[in-house]
Amino acid sequence: MSEQVSYEEECQRAELLGLQPPDKAEFERKRSARLEQQLAEQEAAEAVMLEQQGESLRSAGGKLDELNSILSSTQQRLNRFKQTACGSLTNIFTRGGSLSGASGASASMDVPGYSMEQSAEPPQPPVQRQPQPMAPPTAAEVAAAKAAKRAMMDSQLDKLDSLINKADNAELAMSEQTKQMRRIAK
Template sequence: MVETAYEFECNRAELLGLDKPDFQEFCKEYDAKKAAEEIALETEHLKEIESENEALKGVSGGLEELSSILRSTQKRITNFKVSYGSITDYLKDKIGRRGSGASTKSANSESTDDPQMISQHPNDSSNEHLHTQEIKLVNDKGTTQFENKGFENDKEEVVASHLDTDLSRALDNHVDKLDSLVTKAENCEIGLRHQNKQMKGFLGK
């Protein structure tokens, strides 16, 4: 390398009509110049590393926040699994509670309108006529209650369907956010490894 540079300087001196440089002096100047260039290059590298380290401090804070979010999310998922086991069990529990409430209300209404509770007087023709009208009224109410009960069952199915859709949508959205956070964390980890490798390389010189 030195010889090539010295030969170049000799050819340059001949073209300009100058004396050829002394080889020993040229080597000293060449080594000093190279050392200065290496020092300047290392100084620039160190400045870049310091700047990157400042940026990594912000990344570290972001990773700590990410870890906190992941821990909180994991805690919620664990509590959900302990309480319900799965989304299906959760939906069954919610629908069962609503269904039992509707059945209790319907049973109370039916007991109030029980035809056996209506007083009857066989010897009184007007009472028989009234009894017939009351039985018809009770039957009409029973039919209405049956129709309303069927409507409530349909309503429960619609609510369960909407709840299932909302939960699935929320979980999908949550999974997408977690995937995005995991990707950012992986990218930060790759950057940290690269910086660590660079630092070890500079410290090893």
């Protein structure tokens, strides 16, 4: 943003350059138009930034959903492995100390691939607002824009809360599965 010049400074500048001092009403009109344009540019930049953050949140949410899905599948496979290969100590000893059955079971477990799940919301193109030339926004338009921005920020906070919960669930699941695998390996 450019530095704002006061009327007195503009008069001093004109005097130094040997120009006519500007009309105060004209100066104030131009100044308010510049301020409105800067405000509109700032709001447009904030809207673009909010939209980009929304896209990032949707992407992170999808990745966390995928991670939690993989962890759920891994937990099911761990449970099956424990039931079949490590059901009881007698099962382990009756196999004659051979680990080929256990290694064959673990080799047959395939790791699920990364499938790109589509989010429920289709991606939306970024909003590009262009300031209207010389038409100042009405109070209702300003209030509506502020309300929309507030709603978008509230929505993003809700998405962040959801992401935090998903990440916590993933962390707990990974920790529990790591403990289970260590117990199985002993």
